[in-house]
Amino acid sequence: MASEADQFKAQGNDFFAKKQYDEAIAAFTKAIEVSPLPNHILYSNRSGSYASKRDFQNALTDAEECIKISPTWVKGYTRKAAALHGQGDLVGARDAYEEALKLDPSNAQAKSGLKSVDEAIANEAAQDGASPDMGLGGMFNDQNLWAKLAGSPKTSAYLADPAFVEKLKRIQQNPALASQEMISDPRIMQVMAVLLGIDITMPNGGANPPEPKDSPMPDAPKPAETAASSSSKVEEPTEEEPEEEDDDAKKKAEADAEKAEGNKEYKARNFDAAIEHYNKAWELCQDVTYLNNLAAAEFEKGDLEGCIKTCEKAIEEGRALRTDYKIIAKSFGRIGTAYHKLGDLDRSIEYYHRALTEHRTPDVLTRLRAVEKEKKQKDIESYIDPEKAEEAREEGNALFKAADWPGAVKAYTEMIKRAPSDARGYSNRAAAYVKLLSFPEAVKDCDMAIEKDPNFIRAYIRKANAYFTMHEYSKCIDTLNAASEKDAKHEHYSEIESLRAKALGGRFQAQEPETEEQTMERISKDPEIVAILQDPVMQSILAQARENPAALNDHMKNPEVRKKIQLLVAAGIIRTR
Structure with missing residues (x-):
């Protein structure tokens, strides 16, 4: 069976598919609240829902939380990028897409998003009156670009870096990006120098990063070759790496x-x-x-x-x-x-x-x-042991008699663990709970005892006593009625009827600070009393009783009728002499 968090997540996905974004956000929020562990997917889904309703600030907050939980999950960065793009932070969006592509260079969503951001940056530059490519279009669209870079000892090693190659391809599509990339990646400056035929030397920590150990560097060019590198002649690229x-x-x-x-x-x-x-x-x-x-x-x-x-x-x-x-x-x-x-x-x-x-x-x-x-x-x-259960029961009985109610509860609890099918353990613990005035716990234990043994009359009576003490008179009477049905031999008749009479009296007795008239008015509005008085059969019986009181005795032989008449007597509707 799916967990509660998974159920809310499924609801959120369904709402999202129907474009009911507020409902989706509410469902994902519930999933987050009940999830046993922080779940990056739930924050990602809620971020997407916020973004769909153009609440980009909350979308960004959830995306950042997603990344915090799972720093290597690509979609967290694309969520962040989308939120930043929506806020108009194109540079921040571009950085986030770059982070995504570092984790997964082939991620289609990150590639598409990056392209969209680059186009937006180019459009902004054009609208500001600047040339979108700053005159670099021709340079980066040179048909011999790759041959020149491969033939130069200063740039040939760059081509072993797939991420850098992808960066150059993006600049080919949008040359306006070159000026921005030069700031974050000095290798772009070296590329431009090679393309322009300019000989520049970059510092070790700048344009020329250390080569990977498994990427062989080409041999240093001879002086003649160095001179030739600034002309149209290019070297053949090394073949080892391909x-x-x-x-x-x-x-x-x-x-x-x-x-x-x-x-x-x-x-x-x-x-x-x-x-x-x-x-x-x-x-x-x-x-x-x-x-x-x-x-x-x-x-x-x-x-x-x-x-x-x-x-x-x-x-x-x-x-x-x-x-x-x-x-x-x-x-x-x-x-x-x-x-x-x-x-x-x-x-x-x-x-x-x-x-x-x-x-x-x-x-x-x-x-x-x-x-x-x-x-x-x-x-x-593995813990069940009938012999140890009996020992615990006897210990509980001794503690009960000594008025050590907490000790008795502990001993009976041990009995229940050792013999979970024995109704006596639950019933005995209920008796100890009553002494401790823990009536709701007593009722629960009586219910368990009845579940284990539906004919265990003592459990019904203890449950009824607990309800009586809590002034839950209707529940007390219902429990006693159930006990009467199980007590086929009438072994507990006297005890049941005595408690029933007290419960009936307690139900309809005056409550402070009621007057007698107020008590009668409350009784007359009691739903069960109203139902009995509106019952056509009972109306007929009561009419006969008014003309011939002795006829009531015959009707009392019917258990259902007897129960209703007793209720009316207790309520004072029928008065006996």
Whole structure:
């Protein structure tokens, strides 16, 4: 069953789809309030709802909270960027989209948003009377741009950085961005110098950042080559890095092919063959997804210990590779499932919690709740001991007689834990609660006793006494009526009827500071009295009684009629001599 937070989230999603944004915000707010742990997705959804109704300040606040909870979740940054764009902060929006692309360079939403912001910046520049590209359009649209950059020892290494290449492509589409990018990235200045044929030297901490260890730098050019770099002649780019990239892509393709074969064998339930393919995929390319697939096959094969070890490896490798937290969450979740099947419920609960800490999903939450419920039930069952329950009952009785009511409650509670199906434990504890004037607790225990043994008359009488003491006379009478129905041998007739008479009297007695007339007026408006007096059958019986009082005795043989007549007598509507 879905959690309360998940239910509110689903409602919010439904309202959002219907463009009922206020209702969506209210639903997501409730989900946030009842969620056991801070949930970045809920803040993201509410941010989107605020943005849709153009409340960009609240949208920004929720987006920032989303990022605070999950700093590596790309959508939090796109939410923030959209809110800033809506407020007119184009520079801030651009920075947020850049952060998103650092986390996921292929994210389509971030790319589209960044393009939209760049166009808005260019439009603002045009409206201010400035040339949108500041004369840089021709430079960055040079058909030999990439060849020039690759041929220059000062810029060739830049092309190994995919993010920088993407930045240049955006400047090609909108040259007006070049002036802004020069401030945040000095490499742009070096690029412009190469394109203009100017020889400049950038400081080490500026335009020329340290190269990655696995990116070979081209050999330093000879003097003649340096001179040639300022002319139309360009060097041929080095071939090492493209070859390495091609090799990686080839290995990735081979690994994916092995994974696909593994999936086929998995579906055919040939788990040994699937395991072999997944192992080959991991050897070719270190992608944690392959390890998760391997663990799934081991789980289905029944190798639960092997499954756990593989998932632990996936988590360790995933941390090192900065793998998406959703994939790591799957590893934690599968460990939890494996421990559940092994019967280690404590470890299962531990790993389900760790999975939810990484990424909260309804599936894992449902499994966690099921294991927690199972563990609770097993703990209860393992504690059951009839002999120790009897010892606790005797101890409770002794404490009750000694007027140690709190001690009696504690002893009877132990009896209930040791023998949860024995109605006497609940009934005895109810008697102790009455002595402590804890009447609502006494009523609850009597209800539990009646649930365990519907024919346990003593529980009904104790419940009625508790209601009587609380001046809940109607409930007291209803409980006594139920007791009478169960008391087939009339063993408790006298006690039941005595308490019923007191309850009836208490219900209709004068209440301070009522006068007798006010009491009668209140009684005449009592809903149950009004219903009896308006009942045609009772009207006929009362009419007969007025003409022939002895006829009332015959009608009293009917239990329902007797109960109503007794109520009228107690209320003073019928007076007896």
